[in-house]
Amino acid sequence: xxxxxxxxxxxxxxxxxxxxxxxxxxxxxxxxxxxxxxxxxxxxxxxxxxxxxxxxxxxxxxxxxxxxxxxxxxx
Numbered sequence: 001x002x003x004x005x006x007x008x009x010x011x012x013x014x015x016x017x018x019x020x021x022x023x024x025x026x027x028x029x030x031x032x033x034x035x036x037x038x039x040x041x042x043x044x045x046x047x048x049x050x051x052x053x054x055x056x057x058x059x060x061x062x063x064x065x066x067x068x069x070x071x072x073x074x075x
Contacts, residue, residue: 007035010042 006013009022016028016035023031023042034045 007040009035009040 004015004017006015007019009019014022016031019031019035020026020028023045026034026045031045034048039045039048
C-alpha cells in the first residue's frame, strides 16, 4: 500500500485527506491543484480567483506581444 504524501499546509505537515477535512468545500483534486500551484493555506485556496488569474496572464501576454511588435522582431 502506498504511503500518504505529506504537504506543508499552514505550518504543519498534512496529507491531502487531512487538508480536505479542514477545507471540506474543496475537493481533494482541487486541493492537489492548489498545492501544486504553491497555495499552502486555506485562505489562499479559498480566495484564489481563476478568472482574475487568467486576466492577469492575458494582460502580461499582450504586453509581451506589443513589445515584440514595437521592436520589429518576428515570431
